[in-house]
Amino acid sequence: MSTSSPAFAVGALLGALSVETSLQRELAAILEREHQLLTAPSHEELMKLEVQKEAVLERVRIQAQEVKTCMQTLVQALSLPDTEAMSLTRLAGHLNEPDRTRLRGVQEALIALISSVQEQNRANDRLIHGALTYVTQFLNFMRSMVAGVPQYLPDGTIQELQQSGRLLALKG
DSSP states (O other): OOTTSHHHHHHHHHHHHHHHHHHHHHHHHHHHHHHHHHHSOOHHHHHHHHHHHHHHHHHHHHHHHHHHHHHHHHHHHTTOOOSSOOOHHHHHHTSOTTHHHHHHHHHHHHHHHHHHHHHHHHHHHHHHHHHHHHHHHHHHHHHHHHHOOOEEOTTSOEEOOOOOHHHHHHHO
16 A cells, blocks of 8 residues: 555544544643642642643644644645645545544544643633732732831821831842
């Protein structure tokens, strides 16, 4: 079988999409673990997870390039015009059964998985920003407690009080 035949190209594309699906599942698991750590924080575990997440995201980026290459190979094997960006849906439309059904099934599963990953990422983002808002408000409260009450002069200006270097360092 020639490496430029449509059957070989379909198989390569399905294989690349299978790897993409595996990577998305791995990312989903990492984001779920991140969610658990955000709700019961362990700073060390969260930092380790961040490194893992970045590594998986890099592998996803590389795999996306592999999928594009496989799609281009299939476009060439089917002798389709290379004048426009070909989506998986359009490409599947040019295939015969059962390849069309297999490709659409993998595509639908991948879309569902990516949607799940995006939703988990949004939930984690909301948790992180909520925690950051809480910490910021707490720090502002602490700063106001350390600052004390301003002393106004008769002309409406605030009297500058001498403060120790330690208090200035705490104020930021």
